[in-house]
Amino acid sequence: MKNLQKLPIYLFSILAMGFASCESDDPVPENDAEVITDVTLTFQELDASGNAVGTPFSAKASDPEGIEIGATPTIETVTVKKGKTYRMNITVTNSIAGEDITEEILEEADEHQFFFVGGAFAGNILTIAYDDPSGELIGLQTELGVSSSPGTNNTQMQIVLRHALDKSYPGATNPNFPTYEQAGGETDLDITFPVVIEN
Amino acid sequence: MSQTCDLVLRGKILHLENDEAIEAAYVWILETRTGAVSDQNGNFVVRDLCPGTYTVSVKFLGHKEIRQTVNLSGNSTAQTFRLEEESLDLGSVEVHGHRDAVQTTTAVTSLYGDQMLQARGESLGESLKRVAGVTTFSTGNTISKPVIHGMHSNRIMILNNGIRLEGQQWGAEHAPEIDPFLADEITVIKGAETVRFGPEAMGGVILVNPPALPTTKTSQTDIHLLGATNGGMGNLSASYLGGSGKIKGLGYRVQGSAKRAGNVKSPDYYQDNTGMAEYNFSGSAGYSSEKLGVEAYYSYFNTEIGILTDAHTGNLSDLEDIIENGRPFTDADFSYEIKNPKQQVTHHLAKLKSHYHLNPNWKLNFQYGFQLNNRQEYDKRRGDLNAKPSLDLELFTNTVDLFLDHNLKPNWSGSFGLNVIQQANSNVPGTGVTPLIPNYDLFNGGIYAMEKYLKGPLELEAGLRYDYRTVEAARYVEEELQQSNLEYQNFSAFVGGLYQLSPYFAFTSNLGTAWRPPNVNELFSQGLHHGAAAVEIGDPTMVSEKSIKWVNGLEYESDKALVELTAYVNQINNYIYLNPTGETYVSLRGTFNVYEYLQADAFFYGFDLSGSYNFTDRASAYLKGSIIRAKNTDADNYFPFIPSDRMDWGFSYALGKKENINSDKITISNVLVAQQTREPDFDLAPAPPGYALFNIGYQKKIQLAKNQFNIGLQVNNLFDTEYKEYMNRFRYFTADMGRNILLKLNYQF
Structure with missing residues (x-):
C-alpha cells in the first residue's frame, strides 16, 4: 500500500503533463491552393485551311481574392468577327499560390472537361469543337466558329469546367452538352463571358 | 366494509456510499412471508398487502441487512433503502464495482439488456432512436447525431464513461466519436442538466457507460458477430471482463471492435461512396478497497467515412440540379472503396478516477480526463x-472534476464540486484551404452544489452552479493576424421533485436553467463550406444562449401496463441559428448561397409517450411517440431541422418454453413519421412526405451450461419502401436506406 501513498504525486504529474501539452499552435496563413483566380481565353484566328492569321487576342476573367466574401469577379468581353473561325485556348491560374492550374487539368485529363453552353451556342451564333492536341476531350483547346449571319451583335458564352465526371456518359462528347450535370462530378469553374460580334 | 388487501410497497435499493442502484437484492416482509427482488435499476415492488404495520428486511451479499418497520395505510408506500457495505475483514465479502448512477428528478431513460442487444451494430445515434423523444440529425446513412427534444450538437452533452466527449461536435456532419460496443448501458437524461455537467448540457445528456469493473475473481467474455445485407456490413466486437483472485478488489476489462461496410443501397440505386470503416479499442483497470477506489480507463476510436459523391457540389447551380433530380446522378455499383470526399477521425480518451471514503457519510471524488x-x-x-x-483539426481537452458527496441519514444527500475544462484547438498547416474555424484556447471553470431531500414518497432536489469561461482565438484573415479574447460567465440552477402519488403512479417535475456560450464556429466562421455550396458568416459579438426548461413526467406501472408520459417546455433566449440571408455570392466557380449566424428567442415544447401492455404471458404490445414544436418567437417563423411527429409501435409474441417464455420471441413493428409541415421560410427543397416502415425481428436465447448464446435476426424496412427523412441532410440528394437484413450473433462465456 506504500505505492498508493504516492498516488497523488503520480496523479498530479500526469495532470501537469496533460495541461502543458494543451496550448494551441500559432496560426499559419494558408495559401488557397484550390482557388482559381484567373481564367484567360486566347483567340487565334484561323484561315480556311486551318493556318493562323493575324495576331492573337485574349479575354480574361479574374477574382484576385478567390472564394471569400469580397468583390465579385471582373469578366472581360470577348469580341469576335462574323463568319470567322478561331482557335481558343484556355489558361487557368491561381495567382494566390502562384500555380498553373492548366497543367494540373492536363495531368488529370480523364477527370476534367470543359462544357460550353449559354445563348451563344443554343442560338447557333457560335459553334465549338474540342481540339485538344492530345486528342482527348478536355476543352483546353477548341475551335470556335462564328456564324456568318448571327442575327445579333451580342450574346453570352458560359464556360463550365467539370471535375470527376463520367466522361463516357452518353452525350458528354458534345462540347455543348446542355445537361452536363447528369454526367456526375462537380463544377470547378462557371463563368459567363459577354460576347460582342463585329462585322 | 372489509379491508382491501391491494396495497403495494415499492421502492429503490441503493448503495449507501455512491447511490448506485443494487440489482438482485432481496426484500422480504416477515409477517406476510412475501417478498421481491430488485431489478437493474434497484427498483422493487411487493403487491397485495393489507393495511398494517410490517417489518421489512433488505439483504444483499456483502452488505449489512436493513430491518425497518413500515406502516402501510392508505396509499403512500414508497421507500428508499440504502445498504451499507460490511467491512472487508469479514472474509468472503463482495466489494462492488463503482459506477455512479445518476440521481435526478428529471426524465431519464436507459437502454440495457435486450434492447442493447437489438441495438448492436448501430451507431450511437441510431441506437438511441429507441428512446421516445430522441431522434437523429444525420448526414446520409453513416453519420448520425442524437437529437434530444429537438436539440443536438453543442446543446447536448455525451459522456464516455463519465468524461464529457469533446470532439468537433459543432459540425452537422460530425458524428460523436464513440464506440457503442463499449457500453452495456446507455442513459438519456432529457432535462437541462447544466448544474451537474456544465454548460452545453442544456438540451440533455447521454451517458455511455461500460459495465462496472469486477472486484472479485471472475472471468467473462462477450463476443458479438454481426452482418447486414445492405452495405455488406460486417461488425465484430469482443470484450473480456476479469477480476483478480490474488489481489482483492482488482478488476480489469479490455474491449475492441471492428466494423466495415460498403455502399448503402436505397431501394432503386446504390449511394456512391457511402462505405465506412471503424476500429475501436478500450481498456480499463480498477482497484477498490474499503476506503479507496482507483480506476484508469482508455478508449481509442478510429473511423473513416465516405461521403456520398453527389452530395459534394461545386456551386449553387450544381446543388439545384441534383435537388431537382431528386436522386444521385451517379449510377454506382456496390463497392467497399472509400474515396474522396471522406472523413478520417481518431479520438483518444484517457481517464483517471479515484474516490476516497472520508467516513461513512462523506466521499471525496477526483476525476481527470x-x-x-x-x-x-x-x-x-x-x-x-x-x-x-481540406480540414485538419487537432483538439486537446483536459477535464478535471473534484467533488465531495455526502449522505446524511436519514433524509439528506448531495454533492459539492469543482470542474475545470481546458481546451486547445489547432489547425494543422498544409491543407491549402483557409481554415473554417480559428486556432483557440478555451478555459472553463465551474463550481456547484446540489442537495436532495428524501422522505417516504417524496424526493426533492435543488442545485446551483457558477461558470466562468475564456476563449482566446487567433487566425489569419488575408495574411493579417486577427486575435480575439472573449469572456463569458453565468449562474445556472435547478429545482426538481418526485412524488409517488399512489402505488401505480409517480410524478416527476424538474425546472432547470441552462446556458451555452456561442461556439467558435458560430463566432468566427467565414468562408466557403466546401461541398455545401454555402458561404457561412459568424458573428464575434454574439452573446450566450440562456434557457429555462421545465420537464414533467407521469409514470404508471401495474402488472400488465407501463406508461410514461413526458411533457416539457423550453424557452431559449438568444438561440443561435444559421439563417439564409437570401443573398448570393458570385465567384469564378459560380454562385453560392450566403448564410449568417443569428440570435433570436426560441420556444420549444413537446410530449413523449411510451408504453407497453401485456395481453397474456406471451403476447404484448408497445408504443412510443413524440411531438415537438419549435418556434422563432422574434420572427414568428420556424427553425429548420426540427423532428416531425413520429411514432413506433409493435407486437411481440413469446414462443419459449413455459419456464423461460421470453427466450424465443418474435416482434413486428411499424414506424410512422409525419411530414414536417412547420417548415422554415427558406429551404433548398420542401420537406419530404411522411412515411411508414415495417420491421420484423426474431430473437432467441440459448443457455449452454453457464454460457449464453443469443441469436437475432432483423429485417428493417421490410417492404423496401423508398422514403426521405426530413432530419437527414442528404434528403436533398438521395432516398434513405432500403431493406436491410441483419443477423446478430452473441456468445457470452
Missing part, C-alpha cells in the same frame, strides 16, 4: 491536393 481529437476531411481536389485534407 485527457482527450485528443484529430479530424481530417478530404474533398475531391486536383492533383497532389487530393491526398491532402
